[in-house]
Amino acid sequence: MNKVYNTEILSVGTELLLGHITNTDARDISEMLSRIGVNVRYHTVVGDNPQRLHDCVEIAKARADVIITTGGLGPTCDDLTKQILAECFGLKLVENAAEKAGLYDYIHPDRAYTPNNFTQAMLPEGCTVFHNHWGTAPGCAFEAQGKIVVMMPGPPNECIPMFRQYGIPYLKKLSEEQIVSHSIRIFGIGESGVDDMFAEEMNAMANPSMAPYAKECDCLLQVTAKARSEAEAEAMMAPVIAHVKERLGEYVYGMDIECIEEAVLPLLKEKGMTFATAESCTGGDVARRFTEIPGASAAFAGGCVTYTNEVKARLLGIDPDLIEEKGAVSYEVAKEMAERVRTLTGADIGVGVTGLAGPDGDGVHEVGTVFVSMAVAGETFVRELHLGTKRTRSFIRRMAGNHIYDMMRRWLTGLTV
Amino acid sequence: MNKVYNTEILSVGTELLLGHITNTDARDISEMLSRIGVNVRYHTVVGDNPQRLHDCVEIAKARADVIITTGGLGPTCDDLTKQILAECFGLKLVENAAEKAGLYDYIHPDRAYTPNNFTQAMLPEGCTVFHNHWGTAPGCAFEAQGKIVVMMPGPPNECIPMFRQYGIPYLKKLSEEQIVSHSIRIFGIGESGVDDMFAEEMNAMANPSMAPYAKECDCLLQVTAKARSEAEAEAMMAPVIAHVKERLGEYVYGMDIECIEEAVLPLLKEKGMTFATAESCTGGDVARRFTEIPGASAAFAGGCVTYTNEVKARLLGIDPDLIEEKGAVSYEVAKEMAERVRTLTGADIGVGVTGLAGPDGDGVHEVGTVFVSMAVAGETFVRELHLGTKRTRSFIRRMAGNHIYDMMRRWLTGLTV
Numbered sequence: 001m002n003k004v005y006n007t008e009i010l011s012v013g014t015e016l017l018l019g020h021i022t023n024t025d026a027r028d029i030s031e032m033l034s035r036i037g038v039n040v041r042y043h044t045v046v047g048d049n050p051q052r053l054h055d056c057v058e059i060a061k062a063r064a065d066v067i068i069t070t071g072g073l074g075p076t077c078d079d080l081t082k083q084i085l086a087e088c089f090g091l092k093l094v095e096n097a098a099e100k101a102g103l104y105d106y107i108h109p110d111r112a113y114t115p116n117n118f119t120q121a122m123l124p125e126g127c128t129v130f131h132n133h134w135g136t137a138p139g140c141a142f143e144a145q146g147k148i149v150v151m152m153p154g155p156p157n158e159c160i161p162m163f164r165q166y167g168i169p170y171l172k173k174l175s176e177e178q179i180v181s182h183s184i185r186i187f188g189i190g191e192s193g194v195d196d197m198f199a200e201e202m203n204a205m206a207n208p209s210m211a212p213y214a215k216e217c218d219c220l221l222q223v224t225a226k227a228r229s230e231a232e233a234e235a236m237m238a239p240v241i242a243h244v245k246e247r248l249g250e251y252v253y254g255m256d257i258e259c260i261e262e263a264v265l266p267l268l269k270e271k272g273m274t275f276a277t278a279e280s281c282t283g284g285d286v287a288r289r290f291t292e293i294p295g296a297s298a299a300f301a302g303g304c305v306t307y308t309n310e311v312k313a314r315l316l317g318i319d320p321d322l323i324e325e326k327g328a329v330s331y332e333v334a335k336e337m338a339e340r341v342r343t344l345t346g347a348d349i350g351v352g353v354t355g356l357a358g359p360d361g362d363g364v365h366e367v368g369t370v371f372v373s374m375a376v377a378g379e380t381f382v383r384e385l386h387l388g389t390k391r392t393r394s395f396i397r398r399m400a401g402n403h404i405y406d407m408m409r410r411w412l413t414g415l416t417v
Numbered sequence: 418m419n420k421v422y423n424t425e426i427l428s429v430g431t432e433l434l435l436g437h438i439t440n441t442d443a444r445d446i447s448e449m450l451s452r453i454g455v456n457v458r459y460h461t462v463v464g465d466n467p468q469r470l471h472d473c474v475e476i477a478k479a480r481a482d483v484i485i486t487t488g489g490l491g492p493t494c495d496d497l498t499k500q501i502l503a504e505c506f507g508l509k510l511v512e513n514a515a516e517k518a519g520l521y522d523y524i525h526p527d528r529a530y531t532p533n534n535f536t537q538a539m540l541p542e543g544c545t546v547f548h549n550h551w552g553t554a555p556g557c558a559f560e561a562q563g564k565i566v567v568m569m570p571g572p573p574n575e576c577i578p579m580f581r582q583y584g585i586p587y588l589k590k591l592s593e594e595q596i597v598s599h600s601i602r603i604f605g606i607g608e609s610g611v612d613d614m615f616a617e618e619m620n621a622m623a624n625p626s627m628a629p630y631a632k633e634c635d636c637l638l639q640v641t642a643k644a645r646s647e648a649e650a651e652a653m654m655a656p657v658i659a660h661v662k663e664r665l666g667e668y669v670y671g672m673d674i675e676c677i678e679e680a681v682l683p684l685l686k687e688k689g690m691t692f693a694t695a696e697s698c699t700g701g702d703v704a705r706r707f708t709e710i711p712g713a714s715a716a717f718a719g720g721c722v723t724y725t726n727e728v729k730a731r732l733l734g735i736d737p738d739l740i741e742e743k744g745a746v747s748y749e750v751a752k753e754m755a756e757r758v759r760t761l762t763g764a765d766i767g768v769g770v771t772g773l774a775g776p777d778g779d780g781v782h783e784v785g786t787v788f789v790s791m792a793v794a795g796e797t798f799v800r801e802l803h804l805g806t807k808r809t810r811s812f813i814r815r816m817a818g819n820h821i822y823d824m825m826r827r828w829l830t831g832l833t834v
Contacts, residue, residue, distance in 0.1 A: 015630060017457045018598075019448025020639075023440055026462070031436025040434045041469065043462035045443070052458060059476060076612045076629065077620070134809055157633060157809065213437060277701075277722065283708025284694075284701035287722045291700025294776060294810070302728035304721050305694065305704040311719035311762050315732075345728050359711060393709070 005148075005174050006041045007033060008064035010056055012072035012081050013154055014047035025070040025152070025159045032164060036172050037179040037226065038066065048078040057088040061147060066171065068163075071154030073137035075120055081151060082122065089144040091124040099129065099138050130166040134158040141170050148174070177226045180233035184221040184244055187260055187406050188251045191219040197247065208237050210244070217399045218253075218260070250415050253406065260405035261290050267412040268299035268349075275349035275408065277303030278316060278337035280328065281357045281370065286401045301347035306337070316340040327364055329354050334371035335380050342375045349411075350375040351404050355385070357393040367391075370400045374407045374417070381407055381417045422565075422591050423458045424450060425481035427473055429489035429498050430571055431464035442487040442569070442576045449585055454594035454643055455483065465489065467497055474505045478564060483588065488571030490554035492537055498568060499539065506561040508541040516546065516555050547583040551575040558587050565591070594643045597650035601638040601661055604677055604823050605668045608636040614664065625654050627661070634816045635670075635677070667832050670823065677822035678707050684829040685716035685766075692766035692825065694720030695733060695758035697745065698774040698787065703818045718764040723754070733757040744781055746771050751788035752797050759792045766828075767792040768821045772802070774810040784808075787817045791824045791834070798824060798834045 009026045016023055026043045033040055041064060046056045053072075060067045072081030086093050100121035120137045123129060130139035135158040141150040150167050152159045186194060191214035195202075198221070202210045208225040223240055227233040245252050254263040268275065277287045284305045290296050306312040309328050313320045318336045326332045334352050342350025355370025356362060368387035373380060383403055387396050410417045426443045433440055443460045450457055458481060463473045470489075477484045489498030503510050517538035537554045540546060547556035552575040558567040567584050569576045603611060608631035612619075615638070619627045625642035640657055644650040662669050671680040685692065694704045701722045707713050723729040726745050730737045735753045743749045751769050759767025772787025773779060785804035790797060800820055804813045827834045 014628070016444075017447055017460065018451045019444045019446070019457075020630075022444045023460070027433075027436045027439045029436070030434055034435045040436075041464065042473075043434065043440070043460070045460035047458065055480070056459075063472070074631070075609045077616065078628065133807060134812075155631070155633070157811065276728075279701075282705075283713075283717075284696075284704030284720070284722065285708075287701030288699075288705045291702075291722070291724065292810070292814075296700070297724055300700075300724050302722045302724045302732060303701070304732070305701065305708070305719045307708065307714055307717050307719045311693070314762055315719060315721065345731055393711070 005038055005065045006063065007038055007066040007068065008042040008044060008060045009040060009068045009070065010060055011043070011045045011070045011154075012048065012053060013045070014049075014078070016045045016071075017047050024156050025154065028156070028160050029068060029070070029152070029163055029167070032168055033171070035179055035181050035224075036168060037175040037177050038171055048072065048080060050080055050084055053080060053084045054088060057085060061088070061145070064147075066148045066150070066174070068150045068152065068167070070152045070159055073120065073139065073151065073153045075118075075136075079119070082124065085149060085151065086124045089124075089142070089147070089149065091126070091142070091144060093122040094125045096121050096123045096129055096138070099123070099131070102131070103136060128170065130162055132158055132162060133165075134161050139163075139166065141167070176228075178228065178230045178233050179224060179226050180230050180237065181222060181224045182237060182241060183256055184223065184241065184248070184252055185218065185254045185257060185260075185263075186220060186248060186251050187218045187253050187402060189219075189248075190214070194219060194221060194248075198244070205240075208240050210240065216395065217402045221248075250410070253409055259289070260402055260409060262293060264405050264408050264412065265290070265293055265296060265299055267409060269295075271412065273348040273412075274299050274301040275351060276301045276341045276345040276347035278341035278350065278352040279303065279305050280307060280312070280337070280354040282353050282397045282400055283307065285397050286351065286353060286404055289401055289405075301345045303345070304341055312337070316344065327362065329356060329362055329365050329369060329371065331371055331382050331384065334373040334382050335375070338373035338375035339380055348376070349408065351408065353400050353404060355396070355400060357396040357400075358389075358391070359393070368396055370396065370403075372400055372403045372407065374404070374411065376411065381411070383407065422455055422482045423480065424455055424483040424485065425459040425461060425477040426457060426485045426487065427477055428460070428462045428487045428571075429465065429470060430462070431466075433462045433488075434464050441573050442571065445573070445577050446485060446487070446569075446580055446584070449581060450588070451596055451598070453585060453589050454592035454596045455588055465497060467501055470497060470501045471505060474501060478505070478562070481564075483565045483567070483591070485567045485569065485584070487569045487576055490537065490556070490568065490570045492535075492554075496536070499541065502566060502568065503541045506541070506559070506564070506566065508543070508559070508561060510539040511542045513538050513540045513546060513555070516540070516548070519548070520553060545587065547579055549575055549579060550582075551578055556580075556583065558584070593645060595645065595647045595650050596641060596643050597647050597654065598639060598641045599654060599658060600673055601640065601658065601665070601669055602635065602671045602674055602677075602680075603637060603665060603668050604635045604670050604819060606636075606665070607631070611636055611638060611665075615661070622657075625650075625657050627657065633812065634819045638665075667827070670826055676706065677819055677826060679710060681822050681825050681829065682707070682710055682713060682716055684826060686712075688829065690765040690829075691716050691718040692768060693718045693758045693762040693764035695754035695767065695769040696720065696722050697724060697729070697754070697771040699770050699814045699817055700724065702814050703768065703770060703821055706818055706822075718762045720762070721758055729754070733761065744779065746773060746779055746782050746786060746788065748788055748799050748801065751790040751799050752792070755790035755792035755799075756797055765793070766825065768825065770817050770821060772813070772817060774813040774817075775806075775808070776810070785813055787813065787820075789817055789820045789824065791821070791828065793828065798828070800824065 337352030754769030775784040
């Protein structure tokens, strides 16, 4: 019988209790653990206080088999986690030579370092060390007193990649089952629409199982199967996935990716095509999203951020009289923006976006009105969007960008744009 | 003597433990409480499981004076919070007639309702009811067994306004103190350097108190004071803040803001100046960051994302022979980018950035080499940065942008660039 491992995530940091930062570490670690069949039963947050931290560890020892800590591994006098965990489990902290050498290298010789930087190299005796490729403080894991302890740094951009790269493999061996999961990514229909389409089927399914999730500007269907091997789990899911993709049709933009632009990059690369961006209200975000993907330079030529009417004219060469007559937020200006940036940069595809992200309107259009455009050889497509008057700027900018990438992936795959 | 009220926030919901949603309720409630001098000592998250919820309430009773719950007040069979809290405190749940009538009205006659909808009107005998103007489930508060309990609905768009409108006034009477906090924002010196400079002073301070925090690419010193009034707290902090700002000098870029660009916007506005961006490796992020700030259009003219050498020539007019000879990642090209985007757009200031965000080098420079530039009338400044070969792309892009905004705020305030 498969032992059930109860897990507690213990996050250390007074800034969490003051509401200065959000505990995304607990959320992201929980999501990763749910995919490998490890049950998270508790999240606890405690401040940088030795006695309270000690008491929380004792509570965790009483109710959990696996304790994952985040935070408190840094160089300052507030960073107590290793000391307290070592105390609670009767372990000594010893200096790890490799980590100490690494810390010397990391802190360049021409930059001042302070002795407290090296406390980060002190680790529980006998632990497995997780080197920090994204910052300085190493994480670690050990087994003691019948418990498994994993310690992660606090900053999310260190904690999450470290847990993904080291924590998950370390813990995977705890489960005799393989849990495999695929996310079917969807744009153009919302979570409640998807839920409606598949509600009966989802209720009837036990293993594999399926659940819809909403993201900020798109959604997904998560299909999950448990079996004795990954291959078995994949075989169980394959017919379900095929069926779902067939029912959802064009709304599916990809599998196991995070965003539509991740689907667009390989499509452009396989055709040897590039695109350029002309952005107004999105302020550089459409370009930024794409260039964040490693390898984007193969497919992205460049672009313009034309925030003012004057700069639309100066940088893109759009006729100021047209802007005056039709307004910056218009079908005509969107069309011009896409076509001109395409010609100017020599890219195969030009995309444009002009609209009102809020909070101000322009006296003609309501907030949330956005025109997005895509120019290819011989044809220009324009979509007029009304994204809602009560939405945040951030939502409107992201949704407009999603529409642009959706137009591109549809055109590149021969679907109706 | 002012009693110290220890508070625990207990959030109920299995979806939190699966990492499907983020516990923003605990964060936002904590922030509101920190402003009224109520100390949050613990956050706990537990699933929709009666036994574990019961055990968590017992732990909270042992270590906290105030217990705030979020979630589990809805109509489904998973919603257990009132039942368990009532059990733990020896109270009966009784039907609240006003709330029940309200629920009838809310659920329109032409929509089906189920009996379980009305469980939301069952409340602990003698409690203070908080009507839910943003959803259906009422919150409540009661005092029993020497503890104060406040129960809030889970959905943030209901929980947060309800807590602000009802929870805070209910709890305010617990604290005779006001807590006020300011963050001194710092760039150019890291958290351990700041900690080193002020460690002795921080250890000696009780009220006001001070603590350093690291952000991804900058850091801050948080100064906090407790007093009987906000004015008194401010007066206590003023000399500390003045002293810290004097010691840190040019490294302080602002107070109570989130990023350097938030300091740059008002400086540009008061001088009636605009700037434009020419970005290579940052891919649009420098523009995006600034345009995210409401009111940015007053100071941002626009810019270019010139990802390829060809586009640097075509969009900005940079001599392709110069790029060929010196390389795209060079002092000379960075200088040209800033100067040309300034002239092209008519902005007062042009900024440029060209470098290697990784993972690939260019055979000449190592990853993390970035040239950032700023062109003003009559002068161009260029900084050569070496941001580390083992950093993430995201870090290198953000840090490069921070240097650009730092150059701008220094120039605009008459400091050495």
